[in-house]
Amino acid sequence: MLEKIVKALSSNADIKAWIIRHDSTRGFQQYELKDSTESVREVESELYTVDVLCDSQDSEGKPASGLGTVSILPGGEINNALEKAVLTAQLVHNQPYDFAEPASISDLELVDRSYLADPQGEIQTVLDTLKDTTAGFPHVRLTAAECFGQEKQTHLVSSKGVDAQQSATDIYLQWVYIGGKGENEVETFAETRRRRIADLNLEEEAALRAQYTSDLLEAAAPESYSGPVVVKGGTLAVMAAGEMLAGSLLKTLSSASLKYSGETPWEIGKSIFPGEVKGDDFTAWANRQFPYGVPSSAFDHEGIPAQRVPLIEDNLLASFISDQRFAYYLNLEPSGDFGCLELPAGSTSTAKLREGSYLEIAEFSWFNPDPITGNFACEIRLGYQEKDGERKPFKGGMLVGNLLEALADVRWSEETGFYGNYFGPQAARFNNLKVAG
Amino acid sequence: MKDKLLKPGMEKLRLELGEVVGILEARSPYGAVTLSSREMTRYFVDNTQERVSTGEPTAGVILRTFDGKTMREKGLGGFHKEEVIRAAKSFVSGVDFSSNGKLDPGPERTGDFQTEMENDPALVPTDQKLDALRDMNRRVNAIDSRIINARVSFLEMREKTVFRNRVADLAQDIQRVHMGLMITVMGEKGAVWDFDSKCGTGGLEILAFSDEELAELVGNAIKLLDAGRIDPGEYTVVTAPGVSGVIAHESFGHGVETDMFVKERAKAANFIGKRVGSDLVNIFDDPSLPDEFGSYFFDDEGYPAQPTQIVKSGIFERGLTDMFSASALEIQRSPNGRRQDFTRKVYPRMTNTFFGSGDLSVEELISRVEEGIYIPKVSSGMEDPKGWGIQVSGHYAFEIKGGKVTEKMYAPVGITGYVPDVLGSISGVASDFSLSGGYCGKGTKETVPVTDGGPHLLMKARLG
Numbered sequence: 008m009l010e011k012i013v014k015a016l017s018s019n020a021d022i023k024a025w026i027i028r029h030d031s032t033r034g035f036q037q038y039e040l041k042d043s044t045e046s047v048r049e050v051e052s053e054l055y056t057v058d059v060l061c062d063s064q065d066s067e068g069k070p071a072s073g074l075g076t077v078s079i080l081p082g083g084e085i086n087n088a089l090e091k092a093v094l095t096a097q098l099v100h101n102q103p104y105d106f107a108e109p110a111s112i113s114d115l116e117l118v119d120r121s122y123l124a125d126p127q128g129e130i131q132t133v134l135d136t137l138k139d140t141t142a143g144f145p146h147v148r149l150t151a152a153e154c155f156g157q158e159k160q161t162h163l164v165s166s167k168g169v170d171a172q173q174s175a176t177d178i179y180l181q182w183v184y185i186g187g188k189g190e191n192e193v194e195t196f197a198e199t200r201r202r203r204i205a206d207l208n209l210e211e212e213a214a215l216r217a218q219y220t221s222d223l224l225e226a227a228a229p230e231s232y233s234g235p236v237v238v239k240g241g242t243l244a245v246m247a248a249g250e251m252l253a254g255s256l257l258k259t260l261s262s263a264s265l266k267y268s269g270e271t272p273w274e275i276g277k278s279i280f281p282g283e284v285k286g287d288d289f290t291a292w293a294n295r296q297f298p299y300g301v302p303s304s305a306f307d308h309e310g311i312p313a314q315r316v317p318l319i320e321d322n323l324l325a326s327f328i329s330d331q332r333f334a335y336y337l338n339l340e341p342s343g344d345f346g347c348l349e350l351p352a353g354s355t356s357t358a359k360l361r362e363g364s365y366l367e368i369a370e371f372s373w374f375n376p377d378p379i380t381g382n383f384a385c386e387i388r389l390g391y392q393e394k395d396g397e398r399k400p401f402k403g404g405m406l407v408g409n410l411l412e413a414l415a416d417v418r419w420s421e422e423t424g425f426y427g428n429y430f431g432p433q434a435a436r437f438n439n440l441k442v443a444g
Numbered sequence: 445m446k447d448k449l450l451k452p453g454m455e456k457l458r459l460e461l462g463e464v465v466g467i468l469e470a471r472s473p474y475g476a477v478t479l480s481s482r483e484m485t486r487y488f489v490d491n492t493q494e495r496v497s498t499g500e501p502t503a504g505v506i507l508r509t510f511d512g513k514t515m516r517e518k519g520l521g522g523f524h525k526e527e528v529i530r531a532a533k534s535f536v537s538g539v540d541f542s543s544n545g546k547l548d549p550g551p552e553r554t555g556d557f558q559t560e561m562e563n564d565p566a567l568v569p570t571d572q573k574l575d576a577l578r579d580m581n582r583r584v585n586a587i588d589s590r591i592i593n594a595r596v597s598f599l600e601m602r603e604k605t606v607f608r609n610r611v612a613d614l615a616q617d618i619q620r621v622h623m624g625l626m627i628t629v630m631g632e633k634g635a636v637w638d639f640d641s642k643c644g645t646g647g648l649e650i651l652a653f654s655d656e657e658l659a660e661l662v663g664n665a666i667k668l669l670d671a672g673r674i675d676p677g678e679y680t681v682v683t684a685p686g687v688s689g690v691i692a693h694e695s696f697g698h699g700v701e702t703d704m705f706v707k708e709r710a711k712a713a714n715f716i717g718k719r720v721g722s723d724l725v726n727i728f729d730d731p732s733l734p735d736e737f738g739s740y741f742f743d744d745e746g747y748p749a750q751p752t753q754i755v756k757s758g759i760f761e762r763g764l765t766d767m768f769s770a771s772a773l774e775i776q777r778s779p780n781g782r783r784q785d786f787t788r789k790v791y792p793r794m795t796n797t798f799f800g801s802g803d804l805s806v807e808e809l810i811s812r813v814e815e816g817i818y819i820p821k822v823s824s825g826m827e828d829p830k831g832w833g834i835q836v837s838g839h840y841a842f843e844i845k846g847g848k849v850t851e852k853m854y855a856p857v858g859i860t861g862y863v864p865d866v867l868g869s870i871s872g873v874a875s876d877f878s879l880s881g882g883y884c885g886k887g888t889k890e891t892v893p894v895t896d897g898g899p900h901l902l903m904k905a906r907l908g
Contacts, residue, residue: 038789040706043513045768050519050787054500076497080522098571099494151707181887185708185830194709194830198887223831231676250888268492268593270628270635281634332493372835373826377856379628379635382673384858384908386835388828403833405858405908407676443676443858443908 008081012055013164015085021093023072024106026058026165028308034157035126039134041150055079057089060106061096073099104335109168112312115305116298117175119203122156130154133204137182140210144184144217147195152182169310177301178204186220193223195370199241201427202299215240219369219389222400226389229401231444235365236406236437239357244429245374246410248348256410257291258345259378261318263329263337270379278322280415286438287353287418291319293328294430295346301427302346311343322415350431353419360420360436367391368406381410387442405443413437449558449617450604453523454479457505458615460525461608464507467532469610471539472509474547476609477532478744479505479523480786483602487570489577490595491585496570499601504786507535512543515768519786547771549609550747557616557741560734561647565600565621568648573598580653584627587662590669592635595626598651601893607746616741620644620893622881623651627662631669636855638665638821638839643737643881643895650735664821664840664853671840671855676908680816681859682809682844682900685878689896690825690836693797693884695863696720696727696754697896698827700763701780701792701886706772710829712760720760721867726800727755729764731779737881738795738894745781745790752778754797758867766792784890791886799898802873806900809872811847817907818842818849819857822880832863834905841907858908865904872902 009029016025036048056078063073075096077088122129133154141149157177164170181198195216201207238246249255260279265271273279279289295313297303305313309331317325327339334341361367369389376383384407392399416439419432450458461477468475484499505528507518518535520527565573577596584594599622607614622643628635640661644650683691696712704710712720730751731740742748745767753761765773766781769792782793810818819838826835840855879897 034787036789045706046515046517046789048517048519048789052502052504052519052521052787056498056500074495074497078498078501080501080503082522082524095496095570098574099496101493148708150709179889183707183709190711190714192708192711192830196709196887264492268490268628269630270593272634372828372833373824375824375837379637382856384837384856386826386833386858386860388831388833402831403860403862405676405835405860407673407858407908441676443906 008055009162009164012057012079012085015089016057016059016166019089019093021061021097022059023062024060024166026106026163026310028056029162030054030056031160032157034155035130036153036155037130037134039152053081057092059089059092059096061093063097063100065100070103071100072103073097073101075099101332102336104332106165106167107169107309107311107331107341110312112171112306115173115296115303115313117173117202117303119176119178122176122178122204123158126156126158129204130156133180133207133209136209137213140213141217147184147186147217147220150183150185153180155179163306163310165310171306171310173305176202178202178207180207184216184220187224191224193220195220195223199427200301202301206299206425223389223402226400226402229387229390229392229404229442229444232366232442234439236440237360237365237367237434238437239367239434240424241426242368242370243435244426247350247431248429254378255348256376256378256381257318257348258328261324261328263327263333263339266327267333267336273324275324275326277324279319279324280322280411282412282415284322285416288321289319289414290321290351292316292349293318293342293345294349295344297347297349297430300347302344304344307343309343311341313346314342316342348429348431350419352421352423353432354421355418357420357422357434360418360434361393364394365436366442367393371406376410383408383410407441407443413440449556450606450615451481454481454604454606457523457525457528458606461606464528464532465608465610467529468507468509468536471536471541473512473541473545474510474549476508476607476746477505478508478786479606481604482785485600487573487577487598488595489574489581491581491593494574496574502785502787506786507532509536509539510545510547511539511541512545517789547767549611552611553746553748554613559617559619559645561619562649563647564619565648566602580625584625584658584662587659588629588666590629590631590666591627591662592630593628597624598622605744607742609746612746614742614746618645618740619647620737621646621648621651622737625653625661627665629665629669633669636665636668638668641881644735645737645739646735667851667853668840668855671853674817674841674854674857674907677906678904679907680813680902681905681907682813682816682818682902684820684900685876685897686880687819687822687836687838688799688898688901689797689880690822691834691866692727692799692898693794693896694825694827694834694836695832695867696760697729697794697797699829699832700754701794702763702765702769702773702775703792704829705763706769711832712763712829715760716762718760719758720864721755721758722870723758724802724870724873725755725758725867726753727797728753728800729780729794729797731795733796736796736879736895740795743779743781744783747777747779747781749779764792764794766790782892784892788890791890793886793892794884794894796879796895798879798896799873799901801875801877801899804872804874806874806876809874809900809902810844810849812872812902813844813847816844817857818844819859823856834859834861834863834866860906860908869904870901874900876900
């Protein structure tokens with residue numbers, strides 16, 4: 008079918024350039040409920056997505072470019088779909104641009120080979136490991152778990168000469184621990200996505216979540232507080248790199264499309280912080296080459312190869328992250344999709360960051376800062392107060408502040424970790440944040 | 445004029461589904477087949493670009509059997525008869541059906557249903573839709589010179605479904621539409637943004653924005669330039685319908701989806717028949733509401749849409765079920781079995797979830813507040829079914845002084861509290877009613893269209 012689509016596109020004189028993405032996925036899903044299996048599912052799907060770029064003219068007669076995108080299911084009507092794409096592209100009026108020229112695309116490790124060898128068996132092994140590990144924590148009960156595996160093959164071909172293929176796997180796991188009894192029960196809900204089963208760090212994560220569950224049973228409401236706040240692990244990764252439901256502030260403000268529209272105040276060579284930097288200098292890369300990174304890809308939807316882009320160097324913006332179109336408009340090198348957020352190791356040990364009195368945020372209900380201003384007021388699902396050598400859990404209250412101000416006054420740990428879309432320090436001590444108790 | 449009820453491939457395969465159910469039930473105590481097609485097109489215009497893109501369409505067949513303990517499903521792309529019959533035979537061949545579990549297929553029912561609309565987007569040319577968005581972009585930009593971008597988006601989503609089991613043969617064609625506006629304004633301290641949207645099941649006729657609505661949106665965005673942060677603490681609060689709705693959604697919406705009961709995740713399971721709010725609190729879920737974004741004619745397990753009262757006069761009545769959880773808990777079904785698309789499992793999910801209205805005017809409600817906060821717009825919420833904590837983010841809020849809303853604005857404003865405390869503090873319910881639409885996930889996945897809302901409410905809550 009790919010050849011038929013290529014032939015139809017190549018013979019259409021109205022099309023300036025085109026890209027075809029052929030995605031095939033095969034997945035296995037298993038849902039556990041206490042000691043039994045609630046549901047098992049197998050899913051297969053296949054789709055061709057076609058972008059066509061056409062020359063057009065805007066309402067004032069100026070030259071313009073228009074993009075039309077259609078998706079075609081296997082066996083679907085090709086000519087009608089392409090006709091619709093061309094018609095749409097001719098009606099859309101953007102400043103002229105062109106698709107990406109071919110560039111060298113390196114292989115990238117995105118596949119869990121042991122999963123591919125036996126998808127159903129490996130998913131079962133993950134769930135069995137979770138159950139076995141949980142048996143070591145008699146104070147918690149595993150009441151539900153879901154594990155999905157998916158293999159995705161992508162073949163991208165473009166009229167510019169890009170012809171690239173990649174395989175990737177995606178492993179998703181969620182589970183629920185319940186502690187306590189009756190109306191005093193508490194839960195910990197864990198949800199994680201990685202490319203490889205090994206990167207789930209299952210035993211370690213299960214132990215951490217079991218500890219959180221017991222601590223929640225003892226947790227009280229917090230007092231209002233202002234001072235140092237320590238954040239670690241996956242929760243720190245969400246603050247820095249965002250997650251599925253709430254994007255990353257750094258990603259938003261470094262976007263070339265927002266630069267073009269005038270909505271980001273950031274400028275190359277200027278500090279990203281509105282005020283003085285009181286903590287460690289901040290450096291970051293947008294790294295789509297990171298092996299097994301969840302947002303890593305050998306090439307993105309436009310065929311732009313994976314890159315490790317210096318994003319921020321010693322607090323100064325080094326690059327905007329740009330697709331082909333906005334790179335063309337702003338005269339930048341296209342970087343393609345953002346990828347993982349990579350931060351360098353800090354210079355302070357985690358042990359040192361945890362000295363003295365501080366609050367630690369173990370989990371938010373949802374960390375969702377304003378995507379433009381960075382202001383946040385987020386409920387704390389579990390935290391700890393460290394004072395005079397005593398560690399007391401708390402729940403509730405809100406961490407209130409501004410993410411850019413927080414990143415300008417932070418010390419990072421020398422120990423690093425990988426959390427799916429983030430590679431960098433495992434812990435950070437924000438020197439002055441507020442908790443509304 | 446309307447588009448055809450089903451795609452030709454679905455219509456043809458529908459005729460064979462009795463045979464497929466027969467193959468599944470030859471060995472299984474329950475078999476069902478769903479044909480599902482979901483297509484989405486998004487139109488976008490802002491100050492710097494225009495886009496028309498199709499969302500990833502899904503079209504496929506779900507074969508479902510129950511082996512007595514476990515629900516088994518196979519999702520197949522496309523609508524090919526031979527492939528489906530072959531897959532059905534192979535699907536049941538390796539399964540042990542010796543367990544004695546049963547599932548109730550429900551009452552006998554047949555019917556074909558289609559969204560009522562005056563102006564079916566499927567029949568409106570692309571250039572007309574783009575021109576409407578360009579016009580909206582121009583209207584917004586003309587209001588104030590501080591606007592640096594006005595994003596206008598229009599989404600049309602078509603869901604065509606056939607459900608067949610041994611007693612049901614149903615088809616529905618649902619058109620959902622969504623118009624979103626997001627404007628960014630620039631001031632001395634930087635950029636801020638505000639948004640508004642309209643949506644529903646219906647045609648383009650439900651998406652018009654008046655000049656007054658656009659002016660209010662821009663006016664509030666400009667006020668955001670000088671908004672301060674609220675001093676954290678407990679306040680007397682009046683919530684507008686959108687905020688009230690997210691409180692309903694996060695408290696007695698997610699927390700009463702009965703898979704949460706089966707998984708022991710719901711604190712509400714211990715509160716059936718018990719008080720969870722003041723006498724003024726009534727909460728409903730109703731997929732049968734006409735024209736609403738979360739509505740349908742039957743759920744993804746073929747159960748007919750009808751209203752469910754979740755909380756009645758402050759007492760928790762019942763939860764929202766799918767087939768599996770209702771069977772496991774031995775409770776009556778409600779029409780809430782929903783799946784994102786054919787690649788995903790059914791869960792009990794909300795549809796249109798809302799507080800019931802009271803009898804006070806909004807002005808009377810606000811006049812009762814000597815000092816407090818009015819929260820007119822919500823930006824997000826998060827559930828906590830076991831802890832019953834609330835996290836709702838107000839995009840902004842205004843001070844109330846002497847029974848009047850002042851111009852003093854705070855942003856953003858986080859609302860937190862313990863669900864029974866917040867619902868128990870509700871001391872006034874207005875007579876107005878409106879719903880706002882959007883998408884809801886379960887955790888970070890399983891997205892389905894929903895609405896939530898209700899009237900203005902007067903309550904106590906912790907803000908920060």
